[in-house]
Amino acid sequence: MNTESLLRAVRPVHVLFPRLDQSASAEPKFWSIQLDGLHQNHLKASANRLRDDRKRRGQPVSDDVSLKLSGLHKGIAKALGARSFDAWRDSEQDLIEFLLANGMTQPADLIHWSLSPLTARQVSDRLFNSGLPLPKRIFTGVGSKLFVARGRGRFDIFDLSGRHMSEEGILEWCEARANECVLPLHRESDWDVDAPDYVELTGRDLLLQAFRLEYINPASNLLGDNLVAPAQRAPEFRIYGASEEEIALEQRVFGIFREVIEQSELGWAEIVRFPGSDNIIFLKGANGAFDWVLRDQRDGAFVGNPYHPILMSQELPSAMNVSAFNAHLYFKTGEWYERLEHSAETRHYTEGGTQETWPGYPQLLMRELTASRRNYSRPSQPRGWRAANFVPHQLDGYCLMVSPLVTVKEFWSFFDGSDWQKNRVIRSGHNLSKLEPDLAAVNLHDEDSVPASVTWFDAVAFCRYYEKKTGLPVRLLEVEEWKKISPPPAQDIKKDGWGDLTWVVVGGDGKGGGATSHRYPEACSGGGSLCFRKELIWRENPERLPFLSVVDFGEWLADYAHGHAPVANAATGRALMTGPLDRDRCPAHLTMRYKGLKVGFRICYVAQFDA
Known part of the structure; x- marks a missing residue:
């Protein structure tokens, strides 16, 4: 060589x-x-x-x-x-x-x-930026024969024991057979290429197979000495909001895992x-x-625009350009990023957050940096004057100007014949998730005055168009802002069920959104359509801003991540798909037509202090 x-x-x-x-x-x-x-x-x-x-x-x-x-x-x-x-x-x-x-x-x-x-x-980061002593060895797992029997686990234990068991029961059953072969196996088709032709799984092998995702992965970090030798510090786990019993079980499982990996040289470097x-x-x-x-290496290139190739950087609304924060996270040298992430998530749960209100890492990291770093301040929002067609809302330290829902007429005046109309589908052809092509099917069968139905990317493109037209730095509402300004939900569906909440979307065949074949363009002549057919139910917040309070319509919000964005439903106060608003997101490239639903949007901006 x-x-x-x-x-x-x-x-x-x-x-x-x-x-x-x-x-x-x-x-x-x-x-x-x-x-x-x-x-x-x-x-x-x-x-x-x-x-x-x-x-x-x-x-x-x-x-x-x-x-x-x-x-x-x-x-x-x-x-x-x-x-x-x-x-x-x-x-x-x-x-x-x-x-x-x-x-x-x-x-x-x-x-x-x-x-x-x-x-x-x-x-x-652990070796260079943690400030901890350099270990002699690290367990990465490469070359290890752990978890070789892909797909084996709980169901095999239930089958071998003849009964279903709790997590503690599984642990006790496997530990009673810790070094005993309980499941001999010949190589199976979905195993890794370097897996042996024959294995004899002991009780401990099967335990670790069963508990890999729930208990081993949260321990597979470099925060403590979980995966290094010598182990001089207590193990740390990336589990949050767990009970004392759950933490105790995590510690027991990790103790077994650590004992097993120390019995072999395989997987250590x-x-x-x-x-x-x-x-x-x-x-x-x-x-x-x-x-x-x-030192300070990165696993990939810097991505300043997470919406590329569908939206180019120059097409982003100035208030939705996240490149400055992304650049801070990427180019900050000397940072122990895993520790920062863990601290941010710990703060979320310590301060009363839950899985339902988990906002994603960008928001968590922003909060952590603002709270823990004296020299860091949250990037300031661009501001504009108070326009008459926006409703002012006094929030924490700023005045948010919020529009009514953007109508079909307003959206179509931007969209029809625009460069965006020509480019949107072409660009998304380079993406795995192609933008829904036919916006006419979910808009032009309705009156001009009702809310437009669009993809998240269309809503963002409209924001940029409106900013260039008026000079106002408009954007989509964030999840926390929507929660603060929306009226109380018409009904608590978790407590009281659906009751008589209103459904208003129907297909071109007159059937409700959940039953119509017009959800699928290929299933009906002319591509089909979705529209509002019943009287729309509107509710106002204390500032007299109207919200469409029906089950089958939602509003796109700004908090995009990994191809999905939140959609808020005013009737329930939850996500359009009925789950927690912070977490239950919709594909950003769709209008949700395929579910018989409609998604619109409203725009907002921060007012100048003296406006």
């Missing part, structure tokens, strides 16, 4: 280093670059690729000081712990000799195990420091396998 191959990266590795085009007094700006490996040629290739990726029409790359090759080479080398590119190149032979002397001859991914949630950044750099740590596995992590 040549030296370039020996030093190659075995997974995407993104390294941060400061840009050259900045003053000493400014907040540091960083490049994030995908590093192909540790060889000088890898550094050069990575620098060239960054330059190519940053080319702009009409501006030669050579004009950008921050993209000069010499500066990029030096920046990458310093991120690796060298004084300069020349110094890194001169130390290359020392690195090769160090690897060979320590028996590290085969580059391998010793971190990613399909049955563990560990990432390379987690390992890097030795931690080896390279004397030539404080920014690289090697992981040494069996049979010459080795891996490495860097």
Whole structure:
């Protein structure tokens, strides 16, 4: 194996280093670059690729000081712990000799195990940014034969024991047969490719198989010493709002898991420091396998616009551009991100939050940073004057101007013939989730004055259109804002059931939304339609803002994550799909026509202090 191959990266590795085009007094700006490996040629290739990726029409790359090759080479080398590119190149032979002397001859991914949630950044942050002593070994699971019998677990225990049991019962039954073969198995088709042809599962093996997701995964973190040796600190678990009994069971299961992994060398990697750099740590596995992590490395490229490719950055409403916060999380060096996440989630439950009100990590992290970091303040919202067609609502420290629901007429005046109408489906064709194409079917069979029915992306596109038209920095309501301004629900469905709550959406065949074939365009002539047919029920909040209070209509809210967004239902005060509003979200690329439902939206903005 040549030296370039020996030093190659075995997974995407993104390294941060400061840009050259900045003053000493400014907040540091960083490049994030995908590093192909540790060889000088890898550094050069990575620098060239960054330059190519940053080319702009009409501006030669050579004009950008921050993209000069010499500066990029030096920046990458310093991120690796060298004084300069020349110094890194001169130390290359020392690195090769160090690897060979320590028996590290085969580059391998010793971190990613399909049955563990560990990432390379987690390992890097624990080793470099936690402030904890460097462990001698770490258990990543790679090469371990734990959980090899995929799909086996509780039902096998019930079958073998002849009865259903509680969690404690399962534990006691398995521990009574801890080292006894209870289930011999020949290799099955859905097992991993490196699984053995035959296994004999003991009681403990079957216990860990059964409890992997609920009890082993929350313990598979690097917060405490759960997965490192020597274990000098108490284990920490990523479980929240649990009872004392649940925590006690978690501790018992983890104790068994830890005992099992310590009985084998499989799945463990030795931690080896390279004397030539404080920014690289090697992981040494069996049979010459080795891996490495860097200080402040990232697992992927920075994503400033999570809505791409459906919405381009210049098409986002200024008040919904999340790139600044995303950039802070991504480019903040020296951060132990797993600890930050854990602290944020712990704060949520300590302060009375529940699973139902869990808002997602962006909101949790924003709250944690604001509460725990003196030098961090929540990004300020752009503000506008008080427009007459918006209703003011005094919230915590700001005045929120809120519109009525956007009507079919208002939306169609923007949508019909617009670039967005032409581009929306084309762009989403590059996405796994394609935007619902036929908005006419859920809008143009209604009167112009009723609420429009759109996808979440259409609602955001309208916000940008309205901002450009009026200068007002409008956006969608956030979940917490909607909760504060919406009228009390017409009925508590958890307590009293559905009662006589109103349903108003019908298909083109006259049948209700849940029964009509017009939910599915391919099932009816002309593509079908959904519309409002009965009298709509409106309720006002104390500020006289109207809300459509029917079961089968909801409002898109701003809190988008992973292709889904919340939809609020004014009749129930819950999500449109009847679950908790914070968690029970709808696919952002659909109008919910396929469920016989309609989803509209309203816009809002923060008023100027003196408005």
